[in-house]
Amino acid sequence: MSGSRITALGHHQPARVLTNTELEGMVDTSDAWIRQRTGIAARRIAGAQESVTDLASKAAAKALAASGREPAEIGLVTVATCTAVDRCPSIAAQVAARLGIPAAVCYDLNNGCAGFCTALACADHSVRAGAARHALAIGAEKMSDVTDLTDRSTCVLLGDGAGAAVISATGQDGAGIGPVVWGSDPTRGHAVRLVDAWQPRFAQEGQAVYRWATGELPAAAREACDRAGIKPADLAGVVTHQANLRIVESLVRQLGLCEDAAIARDVVDSGNTSAASVPLALSKLVEGGELPTGAPVLLFAFGGGLSWAGQVVTCP
Structure with missing residues (x-):
């Protein structure tokens, strides 16, 4: 068994910024109320035609480019999300197709907000066991799709975005990613x-x-x-x-x-x-x-x- 480490990162957020002031015109709330209770000043909101796959693919493409690895070297793609609309093929499989990753095992993982750290651990375990030398672990959400604008306590919280990490094998056991x-x-x-x-x-x-x-x-x-x-x-x-x-x-x-x-x-x-x-x-x-x-x-x-x-x- 070898160790593994994160070799590159990437992230993507939609262009639209939704401020607290804008929310004041949508629900019964205020900038002061939101900041006092949550600390949030703004959030990014995806467009109607932007999917979880779009967000995940853009973040993953940046991480893959930063890693210097070729798509064919990626042996595993896992996407942590709880807002995926598509069930089959998985978001991970769609990301692999867009990035030109030809033969990786691909799966989505739903562990709520803990999803990315869970996916990172699973990728780490796979690399350590020799099932893949390089893996992509992605966290991607379109929370605006599940926002309840009638609930002012939760609608002010949520935003959209994605982040990704390339995980690679190292020659040292335990180097780079600690036990989960x-x-x-x-x-x-x-x-x-x-x-x-x-x-x-x-x-x-x-x-x-x-x-x-x-x-x-x-x-x-x-x-x-x-x-x-x-x-x-x-x-x-x-x-x-x-x-x-x-x-x-x-x-x-x-x-x-x-x-x-x-x-x-x-x-x-x-x-x-x-x-x-x-x-x-x-x-x-x-x-x-x-x-x-x-x-x-x-x-x-x-x-x-x-x-x-x-x-x-x-x-x-």
Whole structure:
């Protein structure tokens, strides 16, 4: 068995920016109310003709180009999403077709907001086991398709986007992607959900999710560091699911990070993009030079299910 590491990242967001001020004309809300409760200032919204496949393909194409790998070298493509309309062929298969990837195993994965970290772990395991030398793990969501504009507590949260990572084999066991910490509490799965299967709408019990995320999940995040053999104070950065700025800041505050650690706060400009939020935010931090190559970064995602997944990775 070999190790694996993330060798390249890419992200894509729709061009349209939906601000809080615009939302004031659509629902009974205000910019001050939204910022105080969520920290969100704006979100990106895909057009009617932009699909989850479109978002995923553009992010994946950027990651593949940055990796320097040929499409034929990719042996696995997995897309984490809970907003796919197409069931067969999978979004992953459609992405492979668009990128000219000829013979990879392709599948979609639905683990809600924890989807990308779950997909990353699955790709890591496949590469370690020798099933593929290079893989694409993608998180892509069109949350605007499931936004309930009659629910002012949730409609202000959601945005669209995608992020992708190329994972490649290394000659060293354990190099680059640390052991995953993952799990779920299905007895509380109703707290974050999509209701009405044929016309799905996002719904959640906000206070219950906040208490769960800030009260129970810091221990799981610390466990991911322990399994990777690193102390939280030695992390160069943390990228959590961008659910809500209050949740993000409460969770990372409990980890005991060093003062100059980079903290992803992409939720302010992108909203909650579910499974896309971690790779989207990570790609932006790397692109902006806020995380140096080789630096240890904690990825930690949580949400619908209720589920969670996280691991420490080496920054590409």
